[in-house]
Structures are given as C-alpha cells and as structure tokens.
Amino acid sequence: MNDAALDLLRTTFGHPDFRGEQAAIIDCLVKGDDALVLMPTGGGKSLCYQLPAMLREGCGIVVSPLIALMQDQVEALLQLGVRAAYLNSTLDAATAADVERRLLDGELDLLYVAPERLLSGRCMNLIDRAHAGGGIALFAIDEAHCVSQWGHDFRREYRELTVLHERWPDVPRIALTATADEPTRLEIAERLALEDARQFVSSFDRPNIRYRVAQKDGSGQRALLDFLAGHRGESGIVYAFSRKRVEKTAEQLCEAGVNALAYHAGMPAEVRAANQRRFLQEDGIVMVATIAFGMGIDKPDVRFVAHVDLPKSVEGYYQETGRAGRDGQPAEAWLNYGLGDVVNLSMLIKQGDASEERKLLELRKLDALLGYCESTQCRRQALLGWFAEEHPGNCGNCDNCLQPPESWDGTEVARKALSCVFRTGQRFGAGHVIDVLRGVPTDKVAQHGHEKLSTWGIGTHLDTRQWSSVFRQLVASGLLAANHERHGALYLTSKAGPVLKGEQTLRLRRDAPKPAGRRGRTGSAPPPMDLAPEAASRFRSLRGWRAELAKEQNVPAYVIFHDATLREIAESDPADLDELGRIAGIGTSKLERYGEAVLQQLLDCDVA
Structure with missing residues (x-):
C-alpha cells in the first residue's frame, strides 16, 4: 500500500x-x-x-x-x-x-x-x-x-x-x-x-452483535417491552412485518414511555423523511419500521435491532441485524417469532404473482431461516454457514452458547401431534389442533365433532405454549407444512410417515421458561458502557454538546463524532490539541473545526 x-x-x-x-x-x-x-x-x-x-x-x-x-x-x-x-x-x-x-x-x-x-x-x-x-x-x-x-x-x-x-x-x-x-x-x-x-x-462475522431468538407468546408486546428495558435510552430499530403492526407497536411503545417513531411506505413522504431525520440526528430514538426502513441507515450507534415478526430470509435478517453496532461496540439482535409468522409468510409467498421457480426459492429461504431459529447450535455458526463461511461455534455471544438449550425425546408427542392433524382432516391450523389434543371444548370443536376423535384429550400433559413449540419444530423439521389454499391449515408431508410408524425418533428443543417481566420505564439515559464515573460524566457532557451542534448544523450527530470517538475522548481526557489529534476518528479537518470546543467541554466538565 x-x-x-x-x-x-x-x-x-x-x-x-x-x-x-x-x-x-x-x-x-x-x-x-x-x-x-x-x-x-x-x-x-x-x-x-x-x-x-x-x-x-x-x-x-x-x-x-x-x-x-x-x-x-x-x-x-x-x-x-x-x-x-x-x-x-x-x-x-x-x-x-x-x-x-x-x-x-x-x-x-x-x-x-x-x-x-x-x-x-x-x-x-x-x-x-x-x-x-x-x-x-x-x-x-x-x-x-x-x-x-x-x-x-x-x-x-x-x-x-x-x-x-x-x-x-x-x-x-x-x-x-x-x-x-x-x-x-x-x-x-x-x-x-x-x-x-x-x-x-471478508468474513461476514459481526462478533460485537449478540444474537438472541425468543418464541412468541401472544402478540409479543410484553416480550418486546422486557427486551427494551435492557436498552433504556439507546437508539435502536424494531422491525415489524406490516404497516398496521408498525403503527400499533409504535403507539404501544410510546404509551410505555419509549421514545418511539413509526416508519413505513404507506406514510406521507414528508412524515417518513422527518421521522428518519430525527432517528439519524437524535440520540435514544427507537424506530419501529417495515423493511422500507432499509438501506441507507448509516447510523453507527444503533445498539439493537429487534424483529417482532419473522423476516423472509436469512439474507434479509442478516442485513437488517447488521444495522446494529456499526461502530464496533456491543449491540444486540433479538428475534421474536411464532408459528403464525411462518404460516402467514408461506401463504403470502404462495399467493404472490412471482414465478413458481421464484416461489420455491423464497420458500426454501424461509425454511432456512426457520431452521436457524429452531437450531440448538451456535447462532453465529448457523448464520455464517448460510454464506458458506465456516465458524467453529461456541462464540460466547449468542443465546444458544450462553445458555445451551436442552433437548428431549419428542417422538411420542410428535406422533400424537401428527396423528391429530391427520384425524382432523388436515384442514385446520395449529391452534385448533392443540385444542383437540388438550381436550378444550370450543365451539369449533363441537361444530366439527372433534371431541369424538381418538386424539381428543391425549395431550393434556403439555400446556398450549409447549404444544405450540412442538408444532413449530415439526414445521421446521419439514414433517408438517401449511396449505395456503386452506388459510394456513397444516398437513402432513412425506417425511411424516417414518415418525408416525415409529421407524424414526425425534429430539425436540426444550424452550426456555417464560422470563419474568422487568419493571421500570424505558426512557432514561443509558449508563455509558465500561466507563469510570468521571469518564462517564465527560461522555454525557460531550454527547450533549454534540447534539446541540448537530441540531444547529441540521446534520446527524454521528457525522460530527461517533460515540466511539467521544468515549475515547472521555476516557483519555486529552489536555491539548496534540493529544486530542491522536484519538481515532479525529482527522485534521475535525481537529481544526472542533478541537478547541472539545477541550473547553472537558475543562467545563472537570470544573463542574
């Protein structure tokens, strides 16, 4: 060079x-x-x-x-x-x-x-x-x-x-x-x-991102709030599948004290532009968006990306999560999904106008992402494997490595589930089949006479959440599939035969217990990561100065200085321009333009 x-x-x-x-x-x-x-x-x-x-x-x-x-x-x-x-x-x-x-x-x-x-x-x-x-x-x-x-x-x-x-x-x-x-x-x-x-x-690995996958319980609102409680006052993106879901989620977050904005293609262009500008210019905003809020998110200090619905592919998931932690500092990618997401996406793909070849490709990509979600292996190893990159596993920075999931012999339970799908005519979604297995006397059960089936009530030893996990994993394993012509009804695939006949065993992932909700509002300023009290005070002062300057210039705060640069300034507490100029991210132009003001901020902070 x-x-x-x-x-x-x-x-x-x-x-x-x-x-x-x-x-x-x-x-x-x-x-x-x-x-x-x-x-x-x-x-x-x-x-x-x-x-x-x-x-x-x-x-x-x-x-x-x-x-x-x-x-x-x-x-x-x-x-x-x-x-x-x-x-x-x-x-x-x-x-x-x-x-x-x-x-x-x-x-x-x-x-x-x-x-x-x-x-x-x-x-x-x-x-x-x-x-x-x-x-x-x-x-x-x-x-x-x-x-x-x-x-x-x-x-x-x-x-x-x-x-x-x-x-x-x-x-x-x-x-x-x-x-x-x-x-x-x-x-x-x-x-x-x-x-x-x-x-x-180059390697596709982003070692600073922690990958976590959680199974959806209901709408997932409580789980999202619990997740955000660990990112108080930080900038982040929440991706949702539909415009309606974006607006509802943003509204719920605002009610919970989160500084949230919405973004989707159906909004007026001027509102979209204003919301994106605020996200880029201000600190601590959570943007709830569809994938319309995609390329061009150059903000380096996004501390988390959360998906409240399943994305369409591993590539889409990787690119969206990659918007977190561009500055190399710790960040988190959190995905909350359920079987309903899989069924809905499958139906949309099959009912679309694309060619059959394209539909098959999209379904394979969806299957690959579902496999990633249900995998018990290192998330990083599974994710990089999709891009033909080997990783030894045990990354120490994903949920499966930090809390290795348990597995159990689910052969008999799988046979009960498959048998019930078959005996109910392969015409219903997981929710109804679970009601039959658990012996829940709903109107739909009575309407179809399913309380008379041999599979009625044979699954009372598992609760609804556990059965949902079983059906999700059966779909991920390719034993069940969704029929888009019957509104997502589950049906048996050719792979189900050996399991039903007892010729093949099946181990299932045991879901982690439902976490207890965290208390407290999510709007307070985050504590600077790994900074001593004096350095943390300097960091907050520099961030406040940067925010005012960015507002005056009408530019994103990070184009003035990245958080990583402010953090290094706060830690090293330079005494003069020569020392300040040796900090990464401060070139000649920025030193001339902002150097004296930065030193004055540090001096004022020390005096205070």
Whole structure:
C-alpha cells in the first residue's frame, strides 16, 4: 500500500491503520483494476472507494440507491473536508447546475448519483464531458446485491449499469455489498460484467452483535417491552412485518414511555423523511419500521435491532441485524417469532404473482431461516454457514452458547401431534389442533365433532405454549407444512410417515421458561458502557454538546463524532490539541473545526 493512501487515511479520516482487506482493495482500484467487494455492514466499505477516488485523477462517481444514504454520506465527507456532492431529486435546478459545473471544473472528489438519474441521457452526457477532460476517477456501485432478481432488494435499474463498462471501459469499477450468498455473488459478477474483477470476500462475522431468538407468546408486546428495558435510552430499530403492526407497536411503545417513531411506505413522504431525520440526528430514538426502513441507515450507534415478526430470509435478517453496532461496540439482535409468522409468510409467498421457480426459492429461504431459529447450535455458526463461511461455534455471544438449550425425546408427542392433524382432516391450523389434543371444548370443536376423535384429550400433559413449540419444530423439521389454499391449515408431508410408524425418533428443543417481566420505564439515559464515573460524566457532557451542534448544523450527530470517538475522548481526557489529534476518528479537518470546543467541554466538565 502506498504511503499516500495511509497518510490520507490518518490525516483526513482520523484512522490509524486500515482494517482487513481495505488496503488491498484500495491498491487494486488506484492501479486502475476492477474489484468486487463483499464486506459486512460496519466493515468499512465506503473507504474502499472514497480513498481511491481522492488519490486518482478526477472524481469518483458513486451509484447509491437511496437519497437518504447519499445525503448522509456526503454530509459526513464534508465534515472531513472532502469535496463531495450529490445529484438527486431534492436539488433545485440552480443547485444541480452548480454541482454539474463543479464536476466539469474538477472541483469534486466524489459525486453520489441514484441509478435512475445516472442512466438518464443528461447525466450520461455530463459524464462523457467530464471523462473527456480526464475527470472520472472510478465508478463505485454500492449495494450491488440490488442487481440480483433473486435477492431481497432487487432494483431493475441496477441491471442496466453494465453501460458503465460498455461506455467508459477504461474507468475502473468497484461493486460493493454486505449481503450476498454464493449464487448472488455470481449473479452480481455476471450482470455487471465483473467476471474478471478481483474478488474480495471478508468474513461476514459481526462478533460485537449478540444474537438472541425468543418464541412468541401472544402478540409479543410484553416480550418486546422486557427486551427494551435492557436498552433504556439507546437508539435502536424494531422491525415489524406490516404497516398496521408498525403503527400499533409504535403507539404501544410510546404509551410505555419509549421514545418511539413509526416508519413505513404507506406514510406521507414528508412524515417518513422527518421521522428518519430525527432517528439519524437524535440520540435514544427507537424506530419501529417495515423493511422500507432499509438501506441507507448509516447510523453507527444503533445498539439493537429487534424483529417482532419473522423476516423472509436469512439474507434479509442478516442485513437488517447488521444495522446494529456499526461502530464496533456491543449491540444486540433479538428475534421474536411464532408459528403464525411462518404460516402467514408461506401463504403470502404462495399467493404472490412471482414465478413458481421464484416461489420455491423464497420458500426454501424461509425454511432456512426457520431452521436457524429452531437450531440448538451456535447462532453465529448457523448464520455464517448460510454464506458458506465456516465458524467453529461456541462464540460466547449468542443465546444458544450462553445458555445451551436442552433437548428431549419428542417422538411420542410428535406422533400424537401428527396423528391429530391427520384425524382432523388436515384442514385446520395449529391452534385448533392443540385444542383437540388438550381436550378444550370450543365451539369449533363441537361444530366439527372433534371431541369424538381418538386424539381428543391425549395431550393434556403439555400446556398450549409447549404444544405450540412442538408444532413449530415439526414445521421446521419439514414433517408438517401449511396449505395456503386452506388459510394456513397444516398437513402432513412425506417425511411424516417414518415418525408416525415409529421407524424414526425425534429430539425436540426444550424452550426456555417464560422470563419474568422487568419493571421500570424505558426512557432514561443509558449508563455509558465500561466507563469510570468521571469518564462517564465527560461522555454525557460531550454527547450533549454534540447534539446541540448537530441540531444547529441540521446534520446527524454521528457525522460530527461517533460515540466511539467521544468515549475515547472521555476516557483519555486529552489536555491539548496534540493529544486530542491522536484519538481515532479525529482527522485534521475535525481537529481544526472542533478541537478547541472539545477541550473547553472537558475543562467545563472537570470544573463542574
């Protein structure tokens, strides 16, 4: 790696050294070669194209799929003194014209453009003019998994980005993504004509994230509040499946004292934008959202991501949980799910307009995620395995490793459950079948005469929660499936035969006992992690100062300083600008801009 890149990293970005394969990727691009980069969220992908764009002659053109994402990245770069801009629909004609002039005059290092705008005739001609003057350093295609029609964020415009290679073959390209299994990687390379590009595949492991899975009991509201009680005053995201569920959950959280906002595609655009801006700019807000609140969440201090409904795939789950702990500090991913989630998602997939091939793929992905949820192995090992990455297990930072689940011989119970599904005609959901097994005399039982069946009341030794676990695991094992034509009714698969006949045994996971609810409101400020009292006081003071400054500048607080940087300042308590400048995350521009104010905050805090 050349000295210029390392010097730029330290003086502009304030980082002492490169991480992982960043140096090799940057070197590849600086030399003019293409690259395909797979790196987990928070791994430092942006630096892989920002630095080469600054080192090569001309401006780097960055294809970014979301307006919010490009705006935040440009704001962060401007704070660092980097000459950056964006072209999108939020700009008026005069401002857009000025950005175009700056590009042609060589006054920009990085220009962010949405794929739709990039493909317009006007933008193509603009790049032609800039290229003719030697003014295009590289093309960066961010969120490259959007090119895959089998992926979870398919964007049709991404398919047309091969024009970059066809029209300007001498300009190096880099495609980057944090989420792609092996088939998706191959498709990215093929669709973007990057088959000959050098591939950099980093570990997908996020060791700072603790993974936890909990079985849903009722609506899951109490479980969510219990979870949030351990994250008082912290920023986080709660993902829900439907718009209605988002709004109801946000309302319930607000009633419980949580500073919560809602976000989904059905809301007015100005309300969505305002809520997202507040989440990015303020500390301690919990955003309740559908996956519409997806790419572009660049906030580094998200301390948790909670799913109150089952996502659609392992890739979607991984990408959404990856929005937690981008700063490398401890974070938590919590998933609360039930059999109803599986049935509902299966029905939606089967009733959709997609091709049969696509439906089968989506059902396999759902099955894989369900298997992950019910697995007794290390969560990290199971999650990384989906991305063809080996992990030895025993990570020490997931529920299965911290509290290894018990298993039990569920062969006889499974036979009772399967037999009852069969004798009730394979026409009902788990709830009714459980009532029959437990001998609960409901109106539906009487209507169908199911109290006369041989399976009536043969399962009274298990309560409803335990039976729900059994049926969930039978679906996960492929012994039962949901019939979308009968509103999710369960039916036996071909795999059920050997178990029913006693030819195959079955061990089931024993669910952990229902946790006792935690008391207390969730709105108070969080205690800083692992800080002595004096350092904690400095950290709170610096955070308050940063919040006021961010509000004045109308930028997210983290583009001024990350929490990790404030924490290091609070711990080291620098006495002068030289000591302050040695802290990670403080480059030359930020030291000049904020250095004296930071030292004054520390002095005021010590005096107080």
